[in-house]
Amino acid sequence: MGKSISVTDLKAWYGDSLTLKGITMELDANRATAIIGPSGCGKSTFIRCLNRLHETSPGAKMEGSIRLEDEDLYTMDPVDVRRVVGMVFQKANPFPTMSIYDNIAIGLRLGGIRNRTELTDRVEKSLKMAALWDEVADRIHTPATALSGGQQQRLCIARALAVEPEVLLMDEPASALDPVSTLRVEELVEQLKESYTIVIVTHNMQQAARVADKTAFFLNGELIEFGETTGIFTNPVDKRTEDYITGRFG
Amino acid sequence: MRKVSSASKNADRVFRVATGVAASSPVVFLVVIALIVLVQAIPSMKFNGWHFIYGIQWNMGNLYGALEHKNGVTAAAGASYAALPFIVGTLASSIIAILIAIPISMFTALILAYRVRGVLQWILSILVELLAGIPSVVIGLWGIITLAPWVRDNLAVWLSHLGPVVPYLRGPVGTGLGLLSSGLVLAIMIVPIITATTRDLLMQVPILYREGGIGLGMTTWEVVRYICMPFIRDGFVGALALGWGRAMGETMAVLMVSGSAMNLLPHNLYSPISTMAAVIADQLDSALTDASQMAVHALAELALILMVLTLLTNFLARWLVTRTGRRRSTKAGVAA
Ligand SMILES: Nc1ncnc2c1ncn2[C@@H]1O[C@H](COP(=O)(O)OP(=O)(O)OP(=O)(O)O)[C@@H](O)[C@H]1O
Ligand SMILES: [Mg+2]
Numbered sequence: 001m002g003k004s005i006s007v008t009d010l011k012a013w014y015g016d017s018l019t020l021k022g023i024t025m026e027l028d029a030n031r032a033t034a035i036i037g038p039s040g041c042g043k044s045t046f047i048r049c050l051n052r053l054h055e056t057s058p059g060a061k062m063e064g065s066i067r068l069e070d071e072d073l074y075t076m077d078p079v080d081v082r083r084v085v086g087m088v089f090q091k092a093n094p095f096p097t098m099s100i101y102d103n104i105a106i107g108l109r110l111g112g113i114r115n116r117t118e119l120t121d122r123v124e125k126s127l128k129m130a131a132l133w134d135e136v137a138d139r140i141h142t143p144a145t146a147l148s149g150g151q152q153q154r155l156c157i158a159r160a161l162a163v164e165p166e167v168l169l170m171d172e173p174a175s176a177l178d179p180v181s182t183l184r185v186e187e188l189v190e191q192l193k194e195s196y197t198i199v200i201v202t203h204n205m206q207q208a209a210r211v212a213d214k215t216a217f218f219l220n221g222e223l224i225e226f227g228e229t230t231g232i233f234t235n236p237v238d239k240r241t242e243d244y245i246t247g248r249f250g
Numbered sequence: 251m252r253k254v255s256s257a258s259k260n261a262d263r264v265f266r267v268a269t270g271v272a273a274s275s276p277v278v279f280l281v282v283i284a285l286i287v288l289v290q291a292i293p294s295m296k297f298n299g300w301h302f303i304y305g306i307q308w309n310m311g312n313l314y315g316a317l318e319h320k321n322g323v324t325a326a327a328g329a330s331y332a333a334l335p336f337i338v339g340t341l342a343s344s345i346i347a348i349l350i351a352i353p354i355s356m357f358t359a360l361i362l363a364y365r366v367r368g369v370l371q372w373i374l375s376i377l378v379e380l381l382a383g384i385p386s387v388v389i390g391l392w393g394i395i396t397l398a399p400w401v402r403d404n405l406a407v408w409l410s411h412l413g414p415v416v417p418y419l420r421g422p423v424g425t426g427l428g429l430l431s432s433g434l435v436l437a438i439m440i441v442p443i444i445t446a447t448t449r450d451l452l453m454q455v456p457i458l459y460r461e462g463g464i465g466l467g468m469t470t471w472e473v474v475r476y477i478c479m480p481f482i483r484d485g486f487v488g489a490l491a492l493g494w495g496r497a498m499g500e501t502m503a504v505l506m507v508s509g510s511a512m513n514l515l516p517h518n519l520y521s522p523i524s525t526m527a528a529v530i531a532d533q534l535d536s537a538l539t540d541a542s543q544m545a546v547h548a549l550a551e552l553a554l555i556l557m558v559l560t561l562l563t564n565f566l567a568r569w570l571v572t573r574t575g576r577r578r579s580t581k582a583g584v585a586a
Contacts, residue, residue, distance in 0.1 A: 051465060053461060053464060053465055056461070056464055058367050058368075059367075079467050079468070079469050080467070081467075082464065082465055082466065082467040083466075083467035086465070086466070087465040089458065089461065089462065089465070091458055093456075093458040093459055093461070093462040094462075095459060095462065095463070095476070095477055096459060096481065097477075097480035097481055097483075098480075106466075106476060107466045107467070110467070110468060110472060110476075111467075156462070159466065160465075160466070163466065163467065
């Protein structure tokens with residue numbers, strides 16, 4: 001079951017430059033929230049704070065509070081956080097030295113699953129969830145890097161799903177994909193939000209409109225507008241949101 | 251379309267010739283050196299036969315007496331040359347060095363690549379590079395003055411307590427000049443080069459893959475173990491082969507701390523030894539006084555064996571890489 005995340009006055013820095021200038025928002029459990037906004041506005045930085053990946057960058061700092069249901073994310077062990085809050089990156093990054101199977105099994109093995117049949121079952125299940133199983137069933141022990149870009153991205157989704165997180169962060173998961181693969185990913189998000197809390201960064205307005213229940217518009221490190229997706233797209237309150245979604249934005 | 255002037259055509263021709271010469275010069279050097287060493291070694295091969303490889307005595311014979319003729323070559327009366335103690339000394343000391351250097355280099359490289367940043371990273375990297383630049387005679391001197399007494403009075407005494415468990419650790423611990431000190435000195439000399447290479451390799455692991463691991467909930471160590479090390483494995487083995495080759499060929503420092511054993515195989519970790527490189531340097535002077543020149547030829551054969559052994563370890567390392575690498579032979583699509 002997904003968990004909700006509540007962010008309060010989140011500030012994030014790279015070195016001395018303040019990239020997120022105090023974000024406060026609630027991410028509902030078992031719903032998909034889209035983050036939109038122009039390039040460089042801090043979307044990636046924001047979701048990287050949600051699984052504490054931000055602090056691994058050189059010179060990166062954050063401040064404020066993020067709660068996962070009733071736990072403070074920043075008093076938890078970061079490794080535990082990342083097992084509960086999974087992430088899919090903008091660029092597909094399957095582990096290049098591993099087979100398709102191992103890419104998924106590694107997270108399970110490190111999580112303590114040793115039983116071979118259980119591993120195999122969970123790998124198969126994850127690949128099916130990511131709609132990749134049919135394409136790779138006969139070659140799961142071949143190198144992951146031999147897959148196409150779209151397949152690699154779905155493998156990364158399967159890898160993240162295998163360890164059964166409660167929250168799934170997706171940073172422009174379809175930006176490098178062809179329309180068919182994009183559609184697959186969107187269908188997947190549609191399914192997944194029944195059992196996961198999903199945060200998806202996207203540049204594609206239609207995509208946000210299609211998959212997200214709620215949408216947040218970021219600009220220059222600030223949250224400008226946040227609400228039900230239909231509201232944001234049909235009846236934005238802020239002038240800047242309107243400019244952005246109608247493409248009248250610099 | 252731009253017309254290519256004849257001047258730039260000429261420049262291109264010069265460039266091609268120059269790069270051709272530059273590219274082929276390593277091969278030419280290797281072949282020429284190998285040929286000279288081989289030619290110099292042939293009389294010794296004829297005189298000593300296979301005994302050279304498995305025999306123990308190195309004896310230049312009576313340099314002022316009559317000459318002896320055997321298999322069409324001449325040597326001083328009573329001369330006999332054999333290299334086994336030096337081969338064993340070279341292999342043993344270099345293997346000890348590489349075994350010590352592997353963990354030290356790996357962890358230092360990890361720290362340099364991932365754990366420290368900014369000025370500290372810079373300073374530590376400079377230190378490693380400075381260590382690589384210390385002349386080997388200086389390290390040898392330090393070996394004699396500091397390391398050997400410490401080995402004799404502390405390390406060897408302590409290790410010899412393990413004698414009942416591991417036979418080669420049994421005493422007597424000797425003078426401190428010997429196999430263990432040689433291995434330690436060699437380790438110090440190859441750690442910087444392995445560390446620097448490994449650090450560069452680790453820094454080349456795309457952040458994307460490391461973040462993939464971190465994002466999956468891997469600990470720092472797990473990221474290193476399952477993502478970074480497999481990623482750099484080929485280069486790492488190459489760095490080890492390079493270090494091993496250096497350890498086998500290192501001359502001065504080893505000569506100073508080895509105890510210069512002749513005609514004797516090491517019987518424990520503290521025995522005096524000699525390596526092929528050290529013997530060549532050590533014996534060349536007296537070898538030149540041999541009127542029959544057989545002593546020089548014997549040293550040339552020693553050099554030949556050293557070269558072959560270094561090449562073999564390199565091939566061995568590469569073979570290990572390709573053999574274990576077959577499972578993931580398809581590297582296509584790695585946008586590194
Ligand atoms: N590792 C980093 N070091 C320094 N500055 C960074 C780093 N990563 C991002 N930034 C800066 O932080 C700001 C926000 O970047 P971020 O990646 O969050 O933007 P984004 O909204 O995801 O953009 P895009 O849509 O292009 O992915 C940018 O100005 C960027 O230059
Ligand atoms: Mg981004």
